[in-house]
Amino acid sequence: MTNLDTKKTEFKNSEFLNSSELLTLDVAFEQTKNTVDKVLSTAPFIIRTYTQHLIKSRGKFIRAWALLVCAMDSNNKINQNAVAFASAIEILHLATLVHDDVMDDASLRRGVITLQKKYGKKTAVICGDYLLATALRLVTSIKNRDEFLNFELPSYIDQICMGELRQHLNNGNMDLSFYRYLSIINGKTAALFEASFYGGAILFEKEKAVLNKYRQLGKYVGMIFQLTDDCIDFEVDELTAKKNVQSDYEQGVITLPLIYTFYNNPDVKNKAKEGLLTRQELNKAVFKAGGLDFTKMISKKYYDKFMKTMSSMDLSYEKKSQLVSILDKAFFGLKKNKEKKNLVNEK
Numbered sequence: 001m002t003n004l005d006t007k008k009t010e011f012k013n014s015e016f017l018n019s020s021e022l023l024t025l026d027v028a029f030e031q032t033k034n035t036v037d038k039v040l041s042t043a044p045f046i047i048r049t050y051t052q053h054l055i056k057s058r059g060k061f062i063r064a065w066a067l068l069v070c071a072m073d074s075n076n077k078i079n080q081n082a083v084a085f086a087s088a089i090e091i092l093h094l095a096t097l098v099h100d101d102v103m104d105d106a107s108l109r110r111g112v113i114t115l116q117k118k119y120g121k122k123t124a125v126i127c128g129d130y131l132l133a134t135a136l137r138l139v140t141s142i143k144n145r146d147e148f149l150n151f152e153l154p155s156y157i158d159q160i161c162m163g164e165l166r167q168h169l170n171n172g173n174m175d176l177s178f179y180r181y182l183s184i185i186n187g188k189t190a191a192l193f194e195a196s197f198y199g200g201a202i203l204f205e206k207e208k209a210v211l212n213k214y215r216q217l218g219k220y221v222g223m224i225f226q227l228t229d230d231c232i233d234f235e236v237d238e239l240t241a242k243k244n245v246q247s248d249y250e251q252g253v254i255t256l257p258l259i260y261t262f263y264n265n266p267d268v269k270n271k272a273k274e275g276l277l278t279r280q281e282l283n284k285a286v287f288k289a290g291g292l293d294f295t296k297m298i299s300k301k302y303y304d305k306f307m308k309t310m311s312s313m314d315l316s317y318e319k320k321s322q323l324v325s326i327l328d329k330a331f332f333g334l335k336k337n338k339e340k341k342n343l344v345n346e347k
Contacts, residue, residue, distance in 0.1 A: 022077040035087040050127045057112035063196040064090040069322040070200030079203040081142045088138035095131035156195035163187020172252035190222025220306040227299040228333040230255040257291030
């Protein structure tokens with residue numbers, strides 16, 4: 001594809017995204033998925049092989065869906081610009097996953113061989129950089145972009161990068177504190193969810209106090225999402241998770257179940273520092289200490305905060321239902337509906 005061809009593709013994408021039509025949630029979601037697929041499948045020829053490979057491992061678009069839900073107005077209609085924002089969020093998320101797989105030396109992502117495993121780390125890093133640039137270009141593709149400069153996507157990208165760096169600098173730090181860890185995941189995971197909720201809300205809401213509540217909702221979901229993922233590393237096999245599991249500790253990534261276990265069992269922590277703790281011993285120690293139960297308890301606190309904040313907002317029944325659905329997906333993860341019913345019964 002020549003430079004001229006690339007510009008034509010970008011113009012067509014921009015034209016598609018700039019309609020003033022109001023959309024239903026389902027239509028907006030379909031347009032978002034189509035936009036992401038089109039961006040990946042029509043990338044410049046030199047990188048297209050790699051971006052097309054990523055289409056095979058695309059996820060459930062939970063962040064894009066969250067942005068679209070938050071963009072729903074009082075009549076449950078969505079500004080067309082939300083498609084551009086949601087597509088940008090999804091491509092940005094994809095960029096972080098590509099880079100994560102390089103750092104983690106991961107071989108699987110959603111059941112598909114990772115870009116770095118198939119084509120090499122250097123190629124994957126460059127591809128991730130390209131996706132990041134593409135996400136920013138999508139955000140600026142809307143005609144009335146000056147109205148939405150307060151989206152501050154670059155600021156959220158800063159937070160994500162700083163969170164990843166803090167995690168890297170604390171790699172193998174068996175003395176990592178509870179609050180320090182929450183600060184790390186607030187950046188590396190929760191920031192993108194916050195951007196999703198806020199990015200949708202600014203398309204129809206102008207009141208700053210209300211927008212801040214959307215930010216809070218996004219943060220709470222993001223924190224829950226990461227804490228659930230921490231538990232998945234101990235509870236779910238690779239076939240079910242469709243990605244590498246039982247790998248955080250081996251890569252020096254210290255998660256909340258480990259932090260709690262090390263705090264309550266210094267002998268286990270000392271053995272880990274000496275490199276003498278096997279994965280089987282670690283799993284046994286985490287279950288015995290209640291590391292998973294503690295992590296789920298913290299996650300439940302964020303769940304309750306989400307519900308309390310949402311109850312203070314003037315939202316339609318449909319919007320509340322969709323937000324709770326997103327919350328439940330983050331909280332329950334790969335668990336069965338039976339566990340969801342148990343939580344409802346506890347309320």
